[in-house]
Amino acid sequence: MRVKKITEVLGAKVYTDSGDFFGEIEEANLHENKVDGWRIKVGGSITSLIGGARGVIIPHQFVKAISDIFIINKTALPSSNSDLEEIPEDLI
Numbered sequence: 009m010r011v012k013k014i015t016e017v018l019g020a021k022v023y024t025d026s027g028d029f030f031g032e033i034e035e036a037n038l039h040e041n042k043v044d045g046w047r048i049k050v051g052g053s054i055t056s057l058i059g060g061a062r063g064v065i066i067p068h069q070f071v072k073a074i075s076d077i078f079i080i081n082k083t084a085l086p087s088s089n090s091d092l093e094e095i096p097e098d099l100i
Contacts, residue, residue, distance in 0.1 A: 012074060014043070022048050022066075022078040033078060034063065043068045046078070 014036045022030040029052035037045040045067045070084035 017074060017078070020074075020076070020078055022046075022080060024082045024084070025072055025079055026082050028052070028082075030080060030084075031063070037065065046071065 017033055018035070020033045022033060024030055031048040031050040031052070033046055034049050035047040036043050037047065045065045047063060047065050049063045050061065066080055066084050070081045071078060072081055073079040
């Protein structure tokens with residue numbers, strides 16, 4: 009297993025496990041020296057699902073794979089009972 013530095017994955021493309029483009033990694037959220045979540049600038053057809061927000065924070069538990077691209081669990085897509093957090097526009 010190859011360990012990646014956080015700086016190596018910034019800007020990486022993010023796709024769902026069903027192959028839909030989700031966005032790009034902007035930042036990692038750390039808690040006690042561990043990745044807690046990922047700030048993703050949303051793009052593609054997903055933008056219409058999140059009501060105009062330009063980004064979301066995906067908890068690390070939704071990440072299935074990290075390599076040249078990120079693959080996230082489809083359950084990370086916004087829904088009425090989702091764990092996603094919208095990023096206020098002034099922080100983007």
